[in-house]
Every structure is written in structure tokens, then in C-alpha cells.
Amino acid sequence: MxxxxxxxxxxxxxxxRDEYFQVFEVCERLKHYARDRxxxxxxxxxxxxxxxxxxxxxxxxATEAGMHRLGGHVLGFSDAKMTRAxxxxxxxxxxxxxxxxxxxxxxxxxxxQQGAPREAAKWASxxxxxxxDGWGEHPTxxxxxxxxxxxxxxxxxxxxxxxxxxxxxxxxxxILYAAAQFDIxxxxxxxxxxxxxxxxKAELAERNVTYREMESVEDCIADADVIYMEPVVQADYTxxxxxxxxxxxxxxxxxxxxxxxxxxxAKRDSIILHSLxxxxxxxxxxxxxxxARYWFEAFNGVVMRMALLxxxxxxxx
Ligand code: CP
Numbered sequence: 054m055x056x057x058x059x060x061x062x063x064x065x066x067x068x069x070r071d072e073y074f075q076v077f078e079v080c081e082r083l084k085h086y087a088r089d090r091x092x093x094x095x096x097x098x099x100x101x102x103x104x105x106x107x108x109x110x111x112x113x114x115a116t117e118a119g120m121h122r123l124g125g126h127v128l129g130f131s132d133a134k135m136t137r138a139x140x141x142x143x144x145x146x147x148x149x150x151x152x153x154x155x156x157x158x159x160x161x162x163x164x165x166q167q168g169a170p171r172e173a174a175k176w177a178s179x180x181x182x183x184x185x186d187g188w189g190e191h192p193t194x195x196x197x198x199x200x201x202x203x204x205x206x207x208x209x210x211x212x213x214x215x216x217x218x219x220x221x222x223x224x225x226x227x228i229l230y231a232a233a234q235f236d237i238x239x240x241x242x243x244x245x246x247x248x249x250x251x252x253x254k255a256e257l258a259e260r261n262v263t264y265r266e267m268e269s270v271e272d273c274i275a276d277a278d279v280i281y282m283e284p285v286v287q288a289d290y291t292x293x294x295x296x297x298x299x300x301x302x303x304x305x306x307x308x309x310x311x312x313x314x315x316x317x318x319a320k321r322d323s324i325i326l327h328s329l330x331x332x333x334x335x336x337x338x339x340x341x342x343x344x345a346r347y348w349f350e351a352f353n354g355v356v357m358r359m360a361l362l363x364x365x366x367x368x369x370x
Contacts, residue, residue: 058367061174062182065192065227070234077200079360079369086122087355095368096125102157103129106164106293111354112184116161119358133293150176159366165293180365188221188290194328195227197357201350202279205324210236213276217308218283219247224328228281233260240273241266242308244285269307275318280310280325286332304334312338326350
């Protein structure tokens with residue numbers, strides 16, 4: 054098996070089946086720090102640099118929390134406007150990263166340009182972790198989602214996922230790349246203008262990923278083991294910040310998962326994942342049903358980032 058030490062985490066295209074379980078096993082070893090709310094010293098000699106060119110609540114703070122839990126140091130920026138990349142100079146990724154690599158031992162980057170973390174990794178002498186790049190991918194979120202699924206279903210094989218939301222979204226890309234490594238079948242439900250792009254469909258075909266495109270959650274929710282959600286009332290992920298208009302619109306019923314629908318049609322043991330933030334596609338009264346697992350995802354998000362930091366910094370194998 055390949056070592057994670059010194060590796061970039063850029064895409065789930067590059068993950069092999071055994072590597073998912075290797076990461077999950079490290080999560081199991083380290084999760085006590087988050088569960089028991091105490092900090093250790095595994096990464097006490099290391100520094101994380103967070104370079105966030107787009108807003109984030111969960112990804113940045115879970116990564117920073119994970120580093121603190123392991124006794125490491127954290128510095129960075131959460132708004133590129135405070136750097137030379139966001140002012141008059143529009144400093145390039147290459148020049149910026151040539152600076153940042155001397156300030157930390159690992160760089161966690163979110164960017165509005167698809168491929169920006171890969172570009173950063175070309176120039177950085179330290180590992181780069183992709184924390185979401187435009188519409189591209191969101192590997193650490195989807196590793197968190199799959200770890201949550203594995204914990205709650207006991208397996209990643211033999212499961213049918215209902216993916217509902219914008220299929221151009223970075224989480225959807227990463228989860229469908231990951232599906233290639235498991236016996237996962239996917240039902241995809243989205244508005245027509247948010248369908249999978251042709252080039253992505255070609256990649257899924259090449260990877261032998263099995264999926265059906267369906268019109269409404271009602272058509273397939275009864276078959277789902279895992280309901281994997283994203284908004285269809287959606288920001289523009291190619292912008293550094295999207296304030297949205299006054300009227301953001303409402304989610305059509307075809308793309309909503311409600312308490313009533315779950316009661317009427319869902320499998321008793323199906324689980325709902327949502328990377329959050331949500332709009333009205335997942336009403337808050339679903340939260341206290343037995344299906345909701347998104348708050349477990351929030352906890353697991355810290356555990357997953359601890360594991361990834363420890364692995365790429367060579368503190369665990
Ligand atoms: N799930 C997720 O990526 O959330 P943030 O945008 O808050 O990081």
C-alpha cells in the first residue's frame with residue numbers, strides 16, 4: 054500500500070479502495086481526542102496553514118480543530134481580500150504558495166477556481182489538502198461522508214445511494230469518483246440544468262460507475278440506503294463570494310426530503326447525509342428522525358481531518 058506521508062489530498066479519483074479503510078482505521082485510533090474533548094501532542098512540532106479563498110464554516114474550522122486536537126499549530130487566512138491575492142496585485146497561486154510553504158508544514162486550501170489546489174501542489178514542497186475547489190471536488194468532505202456511512206451501515210458495499218441536489222457540485226463529483234471503488238449504485242435526482250456534465254459522465258463510464266438519472270426523489274427514495282443531499286438553491290462556486298439575491302427561491306418538491314416523505318416511503322434503516330449548509334431542501338423537522346446523520350458528519354469531520362493531517366505529515370501509517 055502507498056504511504057500517505059508527504060502526499061497531497063487533491064481528488065478521490067486518486068484514492069484506491071484499501072486507502073479508504075486505511076484512513077478510517079486512523080480515524081478510529083484518533084477519534085478519542087474529539088470524543089473526549091482533549092488535546093494530544095502527535096503533531097506538536099507541525100504547523101497547518103489554512104488558505105481559504107472562499108467562505109467556509111465547517112471545512113476550515115474542522116481542519117483547524119483537528120490540528121489543535123493533535124497539539125499542532127495553525128495560521129492562515131479565511132478571506133483572500135486580506136492578502137495580495139485579493140487586492141490590486143491579484144498575486145498568482147504559484148507566487149503565493151512559494152511563500153506559504155515556508156510558513157507551515159501542510160497547506161489546506163479552498164479556492165473558487167477548479168484545479169487551484171492542484172496548481173498549488175505543483176509549487177509547494179509541503180502537502181496540499183483540497184478543501185473544495187470551485188465546482189471541482191471536495192475530497193475531505195466526502196471522506197467524512199463515507200466514514201459516517203461506514204460507521205452507521207457497517208459497509209460501503211451493496212448500498213444504493215440516492216444523490217439529490219446539484220450534480221455539478223464538488224461533493225457530487227467526489228462521491229461518484231469514490232463509488233467506483235465500492236459496490237455502490239447511485240440514483241441521481243436534480244433539475245435538468247444541474248445535470249452531470251458530459252465530460253464527467255464519460256469519466257464515470259470509464260470508471261464503471263453504475264447510476265440512474267431520475268426525475269424526483271419520490272421515484273426512488275424507497276430503494277435508498279443512503280440519501281445524500283445538497284441544495285438546488287445553490288451559490289455560484291466559481292465566485293470568491295456569492296451573497297445571493299434578496300429572493301433565493303424555494304426548492305421544488307421533487308428535490309426535497311421531508312419528514313412526511315421519509316415516513317411514507319423510506320426504508321426504516323436508511324440514513325440521510327448532508328454536507329451543509331442547507332436551504333429548504335431538508336426541513337429542520339427531519340433532524341430528530343432516526344434517519345438524520347448530518348450532525349454525526351459534523352463530529353466525524355474533525356476526526357477525518359485529524360486522520361488526514363496525521364497521515365500526510367507522517368505521524369501515523
Ligand atoms: N460542507 C462544507 O464544505 O461546509 P463549509 O462550506 O462550511 O466548509
